[in-house]
Amino acid sequence: MKDHSVDHTINLEHEQEQEQDSLHRILVPDVRDLPLTPPSAIESNFVSYFAPDFTKPGHDQYVYRHANGLCVIGLARTHVAFKDTSGITAVDFNVGKSDRSGIKVTGKRKKNAQHFESNSALCKVNTDDASYIVRCCVKGSLLEVNDRLIKQPGLLNSLIEKDTLLLSCQNQQIGSKSRGRYWALKSIRN
């Protein structure tokens, strides 16, 4: 007597195997289609702006703008602060009237976000010899700062993109009047 339940189980397993195989075939890409070096997440999702000599010579900063209006602001690699042999030794967010690292923004409506002009001071970076003020570059509401830099200012020296000074700033104005007025905005794209 044939055991139908065994047959049935075998059939089911076979079916599942087939499904897995066909799934796997869709998942694996054709290597020939893959670029040697793919674009980075920044390149794919942001428009990069370079602000050279912002308010002062040598103060080179970048702004990455996302399609949703948010901007990431940081020190460009050519910033004069990196020319000091000691590198950056401290980052202080307590500038102007308030400590930028202490602001707590909450909720979808981003309550408590402080409004900044393009020349508002965001923070101070210190080297052994000097101190440089980092400014906002764009008009908008400050949502968050990279407070890891307080404990680990050395991260900036590594020049790995993810650890450059980063402040997220919600901004609706970039690309409009701020563009021509203040500084030469250059879009850096491959």
Added chain:
Amino acid sequence: MANANTNNTEAEHVSIDSEAAHVISAVEECHDDDDVGALHDVVQGLPSHAVKDLLSVGVCTRCILRLFGIRGNIYSISAISPSILNSVIGEQRHGEDISSNSKESEFEEVLCALCLGILQFTYCDDKEIPVKKESANDMAVAISELVKREGYQIDSFSLEVSVPPIILENEHSVRLYMKRKYGTEPWFQGGPFSQSISAKDALKFSLAKPLETLLDCKSGISNFRIGLTFSHKASKVVQSVAVSKQGCKRIKTGNSIDSLDDSVAGDIKCSDLADATVERSFDGLQDNESSECFKFPLQKVNDACHLVLLCQRTPIYFGGRYLKYSRNVSQTRWIIDDERMGEASVEEIIGSNIQPLCQGDNYKFHAAGREDIDVRMLGSGRPFLVEVQNAHRIPSEAFVREIETNINNLENKLVGVKNLKVVGIEGWTMMREGEAEKQYAALVWISRPLEDVDLDSISSLKDMQILQGTPIRVLHRRSPLQREKIIHWMKIERIGGSSQYFLLHLCTQAGTYIKEFVHGDLGRTHPSIGSILGCRAEILQLDVTDVKMDCFLTE
């Protein structure tokens, strides 16, 4: 007291004639005779002087029957008319032809002061034309014709009736009056009046059986509702009489009855809830209310109620799992500035194939979670529900399988559907059941060659906790929060021919942002693949390979 026997025969004769005079009766005669017999028995049992009193005040026959708490199918008998009651109260018609007389009395000219003509099947239709149906059956015919005209395919129905609040007010007045006048009499002690049937229920009793015959299905709990909403044009006051220290207190909860300004009053359509409120306020009434608190005798009305007939099916649900093969299809319709994002949407592809076959008014798409437009949904698929509103037809099982095949055979093969079937309300609870783990396959690139030790270091991490700040790409519309998520397991699969690309398979807690876990989102997600492997990591493609939920699985 009248000679019951003689009048019985007369009345019977009258009723058979009236049956012949009215057309379109689907009820068999012998059946009808039984009911008529029952009707006579019932009528005999009523106290004649009370009945006469009520008739003189302008209360119609059915209202009298229901005030005395009579239940059942006798309300649908066309033979109900004052002449039946006449047999009880002993009034004789002199010299006139009985049949023509019965015809006259069938067409009661005067609207019942209590039910405003509702139980006399008299109303104004939506074109403001007065309609007088001669019997419950005729009214049932009008209703069934509407159902058929609108093309509903049904296997049951439920009747819902809504009446103007003044009817409850009238009823209360009548009951109080009767209590005062006949409260001491023996038949009243039994409390027939306390078991009065509401006008709504009486109308349902009248219409249920004829409708069952005409629509060829049972009445009861059903997803198909026939709603009869009666309203009265003149302004209505719902006077809830509450007990107070002084005695009778009047609280106006509507417009003044004196102002017949249509624009102010409009149609006050009360829902069942309003009825309950009115009834409750009447329950709290004391006996020693002064007579100013209710109007008696009842005000005569000249206009019939306005009737709105509405057929509606409660929403039906289609459950299943969908697959998304395209990286250019969003889950739901996505339009920014009049421009559609993506080529199509899962919602529209599935919904547009289901709704027309049900002849529904519109549809709603619900899914258990979502994926980005550029992420494919593969494997077992994602559970979803399509809610169709006011479906005129409910497709059979075979038809549903056909819908599934149609979607899967669409030329552009953007979306697939599995295990599609009609589900009840339990579909909702199945979808809502907790947050499921998800399994993914990501195409990852790293900035240095992959090494064997990397495969081990990744596989060895089990139930690893990560901290994700709200990704920048969604930060504009979500709260800035730090979210703790768990990566249950990971596995690297090498890709032949490449040293820096590989497939990362992983299983994570619901709500984990996979893309940000790979590239680190500028350090805002840690640990990340980049931080674990000590290099830069980028994600090129993402696919969902499993949504671990129990619902709508292949049986």
